[in-house]
Amino acid sequence: MKNRYAVFGHPIKHSKSPLIHQAFAEQTLQTMSYEAQDVPADQFETAVKDFFNHGGKGLNCTIPLKELACLKADILSPRAQAAKAVNTLALQEDGMIFGDNTDGIGLVRDLTINHGILLDNARILILGAGGACRGIIRPLMDHHPQSLFIANRTASKAVTLAEEFSGLIAIKGGSFDQLSGRQFDLIINATAASLSNDLPPLPAGLLADNGNCYDLAYANEPTPFVQWGKINNAGKSLDGLGMLVEQAAEAFFIWRGVKPDTQPVITRLRNAHAMT
The missing domain is CATH 3.40.50.10860 (Leucine Dehydrogenase, chain A, domain 1)
Known part of the structure; x- marks a missing residue:
């Protein structure tokens, strides 16, 4: 059986x-x-x-x-x-x-292993302070970024979340309005905006030179946030398909004690996307 x-x-x-x-x-x-x-x-x-x-x-x-x-x-x-x-x-x-x-480890593996994005000493911005954000904070912090800022429409929710994880690195929370004048090496969209084909309110100049963008969501077409990253000259602007496969691989390992090769599966899904 x-x-x-x-x-x-x-x-x-x-x-x-x-x-x-x-x-x-x-x-x-x-x-x-x-x-x-x-x-x-x-x-x-x-x-x-x-x-x-x-x-x-x-x-x-x-x-x-x-x-x-x-x-x-x-x-x-x-x-x-x-x-x-x-x-x-x-x-x-x-x-x-x-x-x-396994969400956070899935994200980190996709960023670092599959795409060669360095997290060490990086200035990271997470958009959104809901459950998707909460699941990725600790694995990101384990890679010793320089700082982490959580931006949310309801600033108090971002501030509370940042305070909960404080002490390991410089982590703060606030509103989208507080992003003006700041620059980040990696911007992660953890809001649900892409699911409704929407985009969080992001000021110009937010992305540092050679900075990268990552949307936890994925779709057959580039999400509005992925498009925003490309328009703003991101080194890489990625969706969350790789994270989906990597988090699944970690779950598979927990259950079966075997680590699968994720690359053929990511490629298979990408090819299926391209054909739809």
């Missing part, structure tokens, strides 16, 4: 996770199944219990379930504790459920 894995979310029908994990399983010769299940928040508790009671070994959880998954885990990794959100659940041999957040 195949070990069962799945991704829960709502909506979920456009998820690329089944394709990614199927490719990983074929590449690493793992016998397993992986499916997408549409699970609204009010059905999450029952769905998780049913899944693990019927042979399920591991789950990915996406919007709007990451905070609920954090509460469901019996054991949390340090990065999940910092994020206060979980995207990967793994059933342990003793029946306990381990929770992790």
Whole structure:
């Protein structure tokens, strides 16, 4: 009998996770199944219990379930504790459920390994102070940037989040209005603006020479933020497809103890994008 894995979310029908994990399983010769299940928040508790009671070994959880998954885990990794959100659940041999957040490590690997972007001593700006931002702060800080600024429409939310992570590096939060006159080596869009084909209010001159842009979102066409980066002469202006595959690879490793090669899968998805 195949070990069962799945991704829960709502909506979920456009998820690329089944394709990614199927490719990983074929590449690493793992016998397993992986499916997408549409699970609204009010059905999450029952769905998780049913899944693990019927042979399920591991789950990915996406919007709007990451905070609920954090509460469901019996054991949390340090990065999940910092994020206060979980995207990967793994059933342990003793029946306990381990929770992790692989989003941040997925982002860092895509930036540093796949694209050669240096984080050490970089001035980093994160747009947005929601759950997507929270999940990437600690892994970025582990690479010793010079500073990190969180900008959000509601400044108080950014300030509170920055204070929570203070002490390791220079990290501050504020409004988009406070960005004027500042420059950054890396700007990361962690808002949901790209999902509605929108762009956060960004002043001119924000990107340093040879600076880079990264949108956590991805689409068949360049997102408004990726386009903004190119217009503003970014060295690289990237979407989040690589992060999606890298975070999935980390989840796969947690479940199966094998690290898949992400490059063929990223290339496959890119090629599929180009054909749509």
